[in-house]
Amino acid sequence: MKKLQQKSIELRDNNLGRLFQRAGRAYSVRALSLLHERGFSDVKLSHSALFANLDLEGTQITVIAERAGMTKQAMGQLANDLEAKGYINKIKDPNDKRAYIIRFTKLGEKALHAAYDIKVIIEKEFEDLLGSKNVANLQKGLRKLIESYTN
Numbered sequence: 173m174k175k176l177q178q179k180s181i182e183l184r185d186n187n188l189g190r191l192f193q194r195a196g197r198a199y200s201v202r203a204l205s206l207l208h209e210r211g212f213s214d215v216k217l218s219h220s221a222l223f224a225n226l227d228l229e230g231t232q233i234t235v236i237a238e239r240a241g242m243t244k245q246a247m248g249q250l251a252n253d254l255e256a257k258g259y260i261n262k263i264k265d266p267n268d269k270r271a272y273i274i275r276f277t278k279l280g281e282k283a284l285h286a287a288y289d290i291k292v293i294i295e296k297e298f299e300d301l302l303g304s305k306n307v308a309n310l311q312k313g314l315r316k317l318i319e320s321y322t323n
Contacts, residue, residue: 200217202297203220203287203290203294204216204217206290207283207286207287210286210290212283215257215283219254221242221247221250222240222254223259223284224240225239226260230263230274230275231273232268232271232272232273232274233247233248233251233271233272233273233274234271236274254280258277258279259276259277259280259283260275260276260277260280261274261275261277262274263275295307298310
């Protein structure tokens, strides 16, 4: 029984899905830490669901929610929080009076530019850990998996 339990734990902890999940979270936590160091200490990990799915020209809140795999209500709460903090503005969609368009404010754009710089730093850290060839192969493999499962 003990051997079966150990095998179950190993399978659970080392399956690709769980490793992807844990690696993604580690990446996000590292990025958030660096963002806080740059003065954006009021940004939370949950805010990344909105930031990552908001187009530069603005996006309907329902589209952002769909991209993030969240309910419209949950995304609305994130939007309200980020609007109160000054990172985004919500305006009525001129084409659909029931919908809102979310846009970055100047502060939001500054946070976005900091996030771009942070991505470069983290990729360099990955290259230092894994080697640049392995990181390139990882990126290629991940793109292939994404294309395979989303088409």
